Amino acid sequence: MSTPLGAYEGIVRPAVLRQLRQLGEKLAGTRVVHVNSTREGGGVAEILEWMVPIMRELGLDASWEVIDGNAGFFEVTKAIHNGLQGANVAIPLKGWKTYEDVNAKNFDRLRPILEEADIVFIHDPQPAHLLRLCTGRKGKWIWRAHIDISRPSRPVWKALRPMVEKYDASIFSMAQYAQPLPHPQFLVPPSIDPLSEKNRDLPPAEIEAVRSEYGLDPSRPLLVQISRFDRFKDPVGVIAAYHMVRKVAPVQLVLAGGGAADDPEGKAVLEDVIEAAGNDPDIHVLLLPPDAHTTINALQRLATIILQKSTREGFGLTVTEGMWKGKPVIGGDVGGIRLQVVNHHTGFLVNTPEGAAHRIRYLLYHQDGIDRMGATAREFVRENFLLTRHLREYLTLMLVILRDIKANVVNV
Amino acid sequence: MTPFEVKDCALLTRMSGLPPAFNLRELRERIAVCGENVLFHHFCETTLRGSFDNPDYRNDFAVWSKLYLGDRVLAERLGILDPYAFPSLGELRAATLEVIDERLGELTMIPWARAGDEFFFMEATTVVFDTGIRISHPRELAASIGAMTGGSLYFHFLEARRRPPFGKDDFTAWLFENNVGQQNDPYVEALARIDFDFHTLPHLRKELVKVLSELEETK
Numbered sequence: 001m002s003t004p005l006g007a008y009e010g011i012v013r014p015a016v017l018r019q020l021r022q023l024g025e026k027l028a029g030t031r032v033v034h035v036n037s038t039r040e041g042g043g044v045a046e047i048l049e050w051m052v053p054i055m056r057e058l059g060l061d062a063s064w065e066v067i068d069g070n071a072g073f074f075e076v077t078k079a080i081h082n083g084l085q086g087a088n089v090a091i092p093l094k095g096w097k098t099y100e101d102v103n104a105k106n107f108d109r110l111r112p113i114l115e116e117a118d119i120v121f122i123h124d125p126q127p128a129h130l131l132r133l134c135t136g137r138k139g140k141w142i143w144r145a146h147i148d149i150s151r152p153s154r155p156v157w158k159a160l161r162p163m164v165e166k167y168d169a170s171i172f173s174m175a176q177y178a179q180p181l182p183h184p185q186f187l188v189p190p191s192i193d194p195l196s197e198k199n200r201d202l203p204p205a206e207i208e209a210v211r212s213e214y215g216l217d218p219s220r221p222l223l224v225q226i227s228r229f230d231r232f233k234d235p236v237g238v239i240a241a242y243h244m245v246r247k248v249a250p251v252q253l254v255l256a257g258g259g260a261a262d263d264p265e266g267k268a269v270l271e272d273v274i275e276a277a278g279n280d281p282d283i284h285v286l287l288l289p290p291d292a293h294t295t296i297n298a299l300q301r302l303a304t305i306i307l308q309k310s311t312r313e314g315f316g317l318t319v320t321e322g323m324w325k326g327k328p329v330i331g332g333d334v335g336g337i338r339l340q341v342v343n344h345h346t347g348f349l350v351n352t353p354e355g356a357a358h359r360i361r362y363l364l365y366h367q368d369g370i371d372r373m374g375a376t377a378r379e380f381v382r383e384n385f386l387l388t389r390h391l392r393e394y395l396t397l398m399l400v401i402l403r404d405i406k407a408n409v410v411n412v
Numbered sequence: 413m414t415p416f417e418v419k420d421c422a423l424l425t426r427m428s429g430l431p432p433a434f435n436l437r438e439l440r441e442r443i444a445v446c447g448e449n450v451l452f453h454h455f456c457e458t459t460l461r462g463s464f465d466n467p468d469y470r471n472d473f474a475v476w477s478k479l480y481l482g483d484r485v486l487a488e489r490l491g492i493l494d495p496y497a498f499p500s501l502g503e504l505r506a507a508t509l510e511v512i513d514e515r516l517g518e519l520t521m522i523p524w525a526r527a528g529d530e531f532f533f534m535e536a537t538t539v540v541f542d543t544g545i546r547i548s549h550p551r552e553l554a555a556s557i558g559a560m561t562g563g564s565l566y567f568h569f570l571e572a573r574r575r576p577p578f579g580k581d582d583f584t585a586w587l588f589e590n591n592v593g594q595q596n597d598p599y600v601e602a603l604a605r606i607d608f609d610f611h612t613l614p615h616l617r618k619e620l621v622k623v624l625s626e627l628e629e630t631k
Binding site for chain 2: 013014015016018019022023026172175176178180184185186187334379383392393395396397399400407408409410411412
């Protein structure tokens with residue numbers, strides 16, 4: 001179910017909603033089509049679930065189309081996806097043929113809406129070929145890359161680039177993720193929805209229920225890292241940091257994540273984590289189901305300090321979520337964590353387990369710093385990383401692309 | 413009194429097309445040839461962007477020098493450059509290059525950043541629109557500013573300094589235009605006392621509201 005814009009009153013300043021409505025007025029009636037490859041699951045679907053209804057509420061004629069594909073198609077697109085993120089994959093010509101054929105079949109179905117649209121957003125590589133097929137297009141087409149393509153597999157990028165460079169513009173989440181392309185490349189970081197199950201305010205009873213369920217001691221500090229069991233999230237390094245802190249402070253640690261069952265690498269990491277945790281009753285390794293949003297929300301709220309000690313990271317939305325709960329974050333000095341964690345203001349950036357242990361101890365010693373940084377972190381997210389900012393940038397982008405894409409200032 | 417027209421603006425950041433800089437010499441070369449819009453973005457638009465790297469310094473070159481080149485001397489020299497104090501972006505560019513050249517002359521090795529820490533040159537398009545809101549008297553300023561978006565505040569209090577009348581924010585310019593019998597002088601003086609360089613936009617809003625509200629209370 002979609003949430004109306006008015007529901008965000010009280011979470012963001014009234015001026016923020018007024019600004020969105022005013023930008024929406026300038027785009028009233030604009031036919032906008034978003035195309036991706038799945039209606040449910042994954043970050044892109046999560047964004048479109050809220051974005052499309054709110055765009056409609058603002059007066060845009062927005063729709064969301066999903067391309068259909070068979071197992072062969074999704075095998076190829078998974079390989080493309082991994083290849084763009086740097087994995088060494090080989091996609092045979094037959095695979096590219098499947099990719100193009102499935103796009104062509106979808107185009108037959110979507111042709112009227114795509115041809116008539118004023119703006120088409122193509123999300124990720126799966127539907128990227130549609131542009132080549134839409135020779136009768138009237139509007140502007142934008143390719144939205146949600147992934148890091150800074151170091152792609154060369155053969156995959158060589159095949160995809162000719163499709164992508166024909167777009168009128170592209171959008172990346174961070175400058176570090178982009179590839180040189182012959183059109184404007186806009187930067188729009190992701191965001192969180194403060195009213196989603198993962199982020200909404202929870203009644204104390206719900207939070208306490210989670211505390212009881214996992215046997216967490218309310219009288220002692222709690223360190224929480226939420227992330228899947230992946231070597232780049234360095235859960236073993238977090239346990240090492242915990243052991244260093246434990247010598248001087250009676251902390252507890254929760255490492256919670258999901259998705260290891262069908263992932264051999266994840267399973268191996270989880271086994272390493274369990275081994276590193278040993279029999280310590282104060283280390284809680286929780287393998288959560290994908291829909292455990294309320295549990296994650298409660299764990300973040302129970303935390304004294306949030307950890308995200310990644311050695312490689314995308315944007316790091318778990319950091320944003322932790323900050324939204326009013327907690328300081330000790331995060332790895334990588335990727336989008338750097339955009340969010342500012343030393344002594346919203347938390348600390350660290351490079352080693354030793355660094356993490358040092359900063360945990362620092363914060364436990366400076367209790368007032370925990371509250372102050374937590375409050376700053378929450379306000380920082382409110383200003384910069386809620387969906388209202390995300391929506392504003394999409395609306396701004398549409399105004400720019402419909403008027404003068406190369407201008408420095410556009411008066412509307 | 414002519415009503416003050418409250419505008420709003422939204423910023424959209426994009427890649428400039430320049431290759432990233434991996435070391436100080438490359439930074440110098442790119443700054444020498446980049447568009448003025450790029451320079452403006454890294455010096456002035458940082459306050460409106462969806463993130464900030466380090467509130468110690470307000471321009472991205474100083475922040476990068478400190479965090480990724482590890483050159484605190486250069487960071488301090490770049491960090492003190494006030495982009496609004498230069499009559500043109502060309503002169504700001506010249507001053508920036510002068511600081512970097514001086515530092516290059518002092519160093520025996522060119523400082524460089526690790527892969528992944530390179531400096532990305534960006535620029536932005538600003539979409540400006542009329543909110544329809546009008547301020548008809550200076551005593552309404554505090555409440556109006558308190559209700560503004562960060563975009564409005566940036567446009568009227570910071571970006572305005574680069575538009576005629578140069579060096580003045582829009583509120584001050586409006587107060588001057590309508591300063592019958594110097595009645596607006598206290599407002600002008602109050603606004604002039606704010607050192608906006610170290611404020612984030614939310615802090616700047618609070619500070620403006622505080623200063624202007626105190627003025628009303630003392631009347």
